[in-house]
Amino acid sequence: MEQVKCECGHVNPYGTAFCESCGKPIEETTKPLLDMRYEGSARRSQTYNKTIIDKIWNFFSSVKVGVWLIVITLIASAIGTIFPQEMYLPPNVTPAQYYEDQYGWAGKLYYELGFNNLYGSWWYMLLLASIGVSLVICSLDRVIPLYRALNNQGVVRHETFLRRQRLFSITNVNDERLFETVKERLAKRRYHIREENGNILAEKGRFSRWGPYVNHIGLIIFLIGAMLRFVPGMYVDKVLWIREGETKEIPGTNGKYFLKNEKFIFETYEKGKENEVFNAAIDRVGSGMVAKTYQTNAVLYKRVGPVIPGDEPKLQKVKEYKIRVNDPLKYDHYALYQVDFKLNELSKMSFQLIDKKTGTSFGTVTVDLRNPTSSYNLGKGYRVELLSYFPDFYFDNDGNPATKTKIPNNPAFVFKMYAPDKPKGEVSFVAIRQTIEPFGNNKYKMAFAGIETRNVSALTVRRDFTLWILGVGGTIFMIGVIQGMYWNHRRIWLKQVNGEVWLAAHTNKNWFGLKNEIKSIIEGTGLAMPVDQAEMKKKAAQGGNEHGATQ
Numbered sequence: 001m002e003q004v005k006c007e008c009g010h011v012n013p014y015g016t017a018f019c020e021s022c023g024k025p026i027e028e029t030t031k032p033l034l035d036m037r038y039e040g041s042a043r044r045s046q047t048y049n050k051t052i053i054d055k056i057w058n059f060f061s062s063v064k065v066g067v068w069l070i071v072i073t074l075i076a077s078a079i080g081t082i083f084p085q086e087m088y089l090p091p092n093v094t095p096a097q098y099y100e101d102q103y104g105w106a107g108k109l110y111y112e113l114g115f116n117n118l119y120g121s122w123w124y125m126l127l128l129a130s131i132g133v134s135l136v137i138c139s140l141d142r143v144i145p146l147y148r149a150l151n152n153q154g155v156v157r158h159e160t161f162l163r164r165q166r167l168f169s170i171t172n173v174n175d176e177r178l179f180e181t182v183k184e185r186l187a188k189r190r191y192h193i194r195e196e197n198g199n200i201l202a203e204k205g206r207f208s209r210w211g212p213y214v215n216h217i218g219l220i221i222f223l224i225g226a227m228l229r230f231v232p233g234m235y236v237d238k239v240l241w242i243r244e245g246e247t248k249e250i251p252g253t254n255g256k257y258f259l260k261n262e263k264f265i266f267e268t269y270e271k272g273k274e275n276e277v278f279n280a281a282i283d284r285v286g287s288g289m290v291a292k293t294y295q296t297n298a299v300l301y302k303r304v305g306p307v308i309p310g311d312e313p314k315l316q317k318v319k320e321y322k323i324r325v326n327d328p329l330k331y332d333h334y335a336l337y338q339v340d341f342k343l344n345e346l347s348k349m350s351f352q353l354i355d356k357k358t359g360t361s362f363g364t365v366t367v368d369l370r371n372p373t374s375s376y377n378l379g380k381g382y383r384v385e386l387l388s389y390f391p392d393f394y395f396d397n398d399g400n401p402a403t404k405t406k407i408p409n410n411p412a413f414v415f416k417m418y419a420p421d422k423p424k425g426e427v428s429f430v431a432i433r434q435t436i437e438p439f440g441n442n443k444y445k446m447a448f449a450g451i452e453t454r455n456v457s458a459l460t461v462r463r464d465f466t467l468w469i470l471g472v473g474g475t476i477f478m479i480g481v482i483q484g485m486y487w488n489h490r491r492i493w494l495k496q497v498n499g500e501v502w503l504a505a506h507t508n509k510n511w512f513g514l515k516n517e518i519k520s521i522i523e524g525t526g527l528a529m530p531v532d533q534a535e536m537k538k539k540a541a542q543g544g545n546e547h548g549a550t551q
Helices: 052-060 063-079 095-112 115-120 122-152 159-163 178-188 206-228 273-284 467-486 511-522 533-550
Strands: 167-172 192-196 199-204 235-243 247-249 257-269 290-304 314-324 329-331 334-355 361-368 375-379 382-390 393-395 401-403 412-419 422-431 434-436 444-464 490-497 500-507
Touching: 052 063, 052 122, 063 115, 063 122, 095 115, 115 122, 122 206, 159 490, 159 500, 167 511, 178 192, 178 199, 178 490, 178 511, 206 467, 235 257, 235 334, 257 334, 257 444, 290 329, 290 334, 290 444, 314 329, 314 334, 334 382, 361 375, 361 382, 361 444, 382 401, 412 444, 422 444, 490 511, 500 511
Parallel strands: none
Antiparallel strands: 167 500, 192 199, 199 490, 235 444, 247 257, 257 290, 290 314, 329 334, 334 361, 334 444, 375 382, 382 412, 393 401, 412 422, 422 434, 490 500
């Protein structure tokens, strides 16, 4: 589109409201005051609307669109905190079943809508990216023309420009030292003064105009840091449940590091004279116990050699550490924090194959509840097969045995018992305090003989290479907030017209402060105090309304 040349000689981009140099309005307008938000400069979003690029640019340059994107993201983030995210669920549970069992229809809907893994979902990432795009386009659409207009503003301003400023006055003064006195007072107040042909432009605090855009830069950097958390290797926040004596791969390390739980220690304060300071706390808690120590004695291993699928990894001991609350194991930018535990989880259950009439035992079967064996040979023709195993047993809606989770909270078994006189075997369903013989009365049964338990420790695995990016973004954002909040851009124009002195002033905020400053600057000079034309218009409108109401 064609550029517009002003009578002062300055060439303005198409769409400019008033000349960047002298301030003369490009088009006639009935508005009494000039819109000074962007110095009347031409913004791309208000000028071009033909191509698909223009339409995308105009969509994202809208402040309303940006606000709605933020609101939608905040609402989604809030919903994501109603129930725990999938990464924080107990180990080896089925997420769909867990949400429904724990939270009913709301949990089922929560899972089906994908809120169980909200912060890693593609659509949440898209929302964050859209906010970033909106911030970039909003900033470029405004800051570039604003910078150009402020950089091109001339000292000598058109009469119409001055008349349409909010603060304006005309004074007949014949004092040769007037301008010198005003200039001295402006300089004392740290105004940058430019003079041309007897006209003055005094300006200070222009840097405050860039505060919102510094905010945007900080937010963009912060969003980049947040999105980088989804890049593999940049951010890890996983939970590792590990049992005593167990060696497991540390999640998020791509098989590089393994951890062994040598022992989990849980100690409490006991009520008595030795711990008088804790007696009140012990009385307050229902269990009568106040935790003293949560500790996992761990050994960190590093995989050595090539990774061969199906082969046991070759591990090299790296570090031993006693992981406590707020005292994590740290290595290679990873940190393992003690966050939870489970005491006395069932580990093994033992049963004896016995004759129900005589009580004779033919051997003991020990079932490893984490990795059960399908067959147990007791010798002399006696053996037991494990047909089915239900770690967390319950009866489903059809009355069939099923399991809620893979954790042995309520184990149940279907055994088939073979003996020399029962070559075809007998089937028995065995659960805690419950035995069912589905095919009639059996001769043999599996009698409970004992259990073994072990403690389970929960560790949070964290690694964060984005923290410094988030910190930089947050710092820049706060600099922008301070820059735009505690300073303001003030300008004062003085122009001589046919023996009169025209005074106009503008600020992007804090008009009360600007009025007081002008009052102190012109005091005793004979210059008239500028009139606030916006307030005059407001009072006139209110007076008209009151007059109409009286009539």
